[in-house]
Amino acid sequence: MTVLVLGDQLTRDHGPIADGTSDVLMVEATAFATRHAYHPHKLALVFAAMRQFRDDLRETGHTVHYHQVETFAAAIEAHFEDHPDDELVVMDPPSYRGAERLRSIVEDAGGALDVVENDLFLVTPDAFDEWFDGEGSGGEGTNYRHEAFYRWQRRETGYLMDGDDPEGGEWNLDDQNQEAADPEKEFPDPPRFDPDELTRETVEWVEETFDGGYDTTVKGGAWADPEPFFWPVTRAQALDALADFCEHRLAGFGPYQDAMLDGEWSLNHLLLSPAINLGLLHPREVVEAAIETYRERDDVPLNSVEGFVRQLIGWREFMRQTYRREMPEMATANLLDAPHDLPEFYWTSETEMHCLSDVVGSVRERGYTHHIPRLMLLSNFALTYGVEPAQVNEWFHAAYVDAYHWVTTPNVVGMGVFGTDVLTTKPYASSANYVDRMSDYCSDCAYAKTETTGENACPFNALYWDFLGRHEDDLRNNYRIGPVYGHWDGKDDDERREIHDRADEIRELAESGDL
Missing domain, CATH: 1.10.579.10 (DNA Cyclobutane Dipyrimidine Photolyase, subunit A, domain 3)
Known part of the structure; x- marks a missing residue:
């Protein structure tokens, strides 16, 4: 059996790889990168993180079949030509009908695919459905209410709880997290990771390969001349960025989480959603690192850590589940019949x-x-x-x-x-x-x-x-x-x-x- 690792499932600690399977299949398909006018940093991030993860797996004893092809289907066909008796196992992708599309591609190539639970989220689809469709879920008809979901998750995880009650006596401290930042206030610079040789090569490859995808006259020269790439592309870098946030920005996260300042793009924000969405970090370890910092330091207020926890165990998980249940109608919904094109x-x-x-x-x-x-x-x-x-x-x-x-x-x-x-x-x-x-x-x-x-x-x-x-x-x-x-x-x-x-x-x- 071979584990199919998708580009947003880059983890050795969760899913089928964690169960001990040593053979891995990864597919780098360029056709994916031309579907939209993607920002070059996004393409560089995904492809660099995949290549870094490939090399990490090989260094830890895994056999990695890595295909760089135009289409995903071409890689699957090539894999089963070389390994006709193989079976693939993959974590359920969160994109709509992602598992169905994968299974169709694999079966067309003469193979078999086992889709297992995606361990990179805190809430399983079955648990959400049981909660939402049951009594007292907080759902009103077909409508979803985040606050009810968030409170349910606080109770389920035990995060920031005092028995059956929220720590501090209130579930939501959002009223303390809406301060406007003083333009004279200094905010800590977030970490920037200098690309190693592999990442530099990937950034250059993206620029050469996909220039027509994002730097076009149709889109007004979109994304021309972005600043140098700096996002974390390895688990080690992501862990360093998490530690930096807990050390330097968590304490001030709450009060200014809704603030905006001219020229200040990061303020006290985490900036780790890219790494979490790639699978380099698990939301559980991110939340628990923040709570541990709050427990250990007197300068981290409850409203900062509560606001942070709410974003991850509340909003992020809530978005995943509402998307799952409301697709495909949600993608084309236009309740107010808005007719205009996006301004240039x-x-x-x-x-x-x-x-x-x-x-x-x-x-x-x-x-x-x-x-x-x-x-x-x-x-x-x-x-x-x-x-x-x-x-x-x-x-x-x-x-x-x-x-x-x-x-x-x-x-x-x-x-x-x-x-x-x-x-x-x-x-x-x-x-x-x-x-x-x-x-x-x-x-x-x-x-x-x-x-x-x-x-x-x-x-x-x-x-x-x-x-x-x-x-x-x-x-x-x-x-x-x-x-x-x-x-x-x-x-x-x-x-x-x-x-x-x-x-x-x-x-x-x-x-x-x-x-």
């Missing part, structure tokens, strides 16, 4: 909106921003602008180094642009008020944060009110956003018409590249 500046960063220019610039440079720019700037603009959800999802999938379809689809379609209401109870729409409160972007912007109409009015303001006006029939009775309509009711017909005209003008400016 998402690829180029060429806009006078200071916040979006800086954030897209960060994506272009390194394929990363933390979760608040993703939700409250990039997704918020797309939501109120009216971008078709599938286009936003494709951009996030291509642009971010930690993005996979199971990650982006519920986060972007479900939460970011309200393409479906099975996941969230309201659209996360906001005006410039939120951006100004949580960042320093507005103080140095060509647009006026206090103006709604007029040529220098912040686009977020007119788009926000235009969004509420256009979707009044859908949203007025929403208990979370409905109260805002009291302000809409206070605007007369002339003001509403000016708002809609300004929103139309913003769309025209974005389409022409002049926003």
Whole structure:
């Protein structure tokens, strides 16, 4: 029997490899890398991590059959030509119908495939289904509620629990984690890992092989000239990055986890979602390292570690399960019938909106921003602008180094642009008020944060009110956003018409590249 190790299952400590199987099959398929306009750092990360893992396995006595081919099917066919009596075993991939596609490819090549549980998550599909479909699950009809799931997971894992109660007496300390960061405050630099020879060769190979995939005139020269590659691509590097986070950034993570600062792309964030999603780190060991640090040090507050734990055992696991249950409908959902194309500046960063220019610039440079720019700037603009959800999802999938379809689809379609209401109870729409409160972007912007109409009015303001006006029939009775309509009711017909005209003008400016 041979273990088929996929590019997001790079672990020796979990799954079939951990059971002692010595033969391994890995496939590096270039066709995968041309499906979207992927950021070069994302491609370099995946391929470098796979090659590093291959060499690590060989050094530890494994026999690794490593195929560098155009298509995955070609590698499987070649494997069974050389090993006709072999059987493959693989951990269940989290992507929709991933196991079905793999089994079809293997069977077409005359082989057999055993799909086993994916051990790289904390919650199994069966456990989630039993909880959600049972009494007291927190589900309301077909809707999913993260807070109920999170509390269930706290009880199941015992993390930050005091008997049957949450440590500190509260489940969620989010109200302590919404401070705006002072621009004068210094944040620790995250670790950057100098590529070794193998990683350097991989980065150069990506640049030479896939240049047409991400540096195209169609996408406005997307991802041209990113900064040097620095992401961890081995387990040792990932463990070093985890230790660095616990030592230098965990204590300040909580208060500023929602903050945004001009030019500060990392703040106190973990930056290990790429390594976790590749399998180099298990979410359990990451959470337990943070909790251990909290236990050992007086300077790490409960709100910091609770906010961190909530992201991993709560939100990440919740996204995986809602994606699994709601596909394929979730991928094409468009609840509000958003009709517009994604503006070109998402690829180029060429806009006078200071916040979006800086954030897209960060994506272009390194394929990363933390979760608040993703939700409250990039997704918020797309939501109120009216971008078709599938286009936003494709951009996030291509642009971010930690993005996979199971990650982006519920986060972007479900939460970011309200393409479906099975996941969230309201659209996360906001005006410039939120951006100004949580960042320093507005103080140095060509647009006026206090103006709604007029040529220098912040686009977020007119788009926000235009969004509420256009979707009044859908949203007025929403208990979370409905109260805002009291302000809409206070605007007369002339003001509403000016708002809609300004929103139309913003769309025209974005389409022409002049926003």
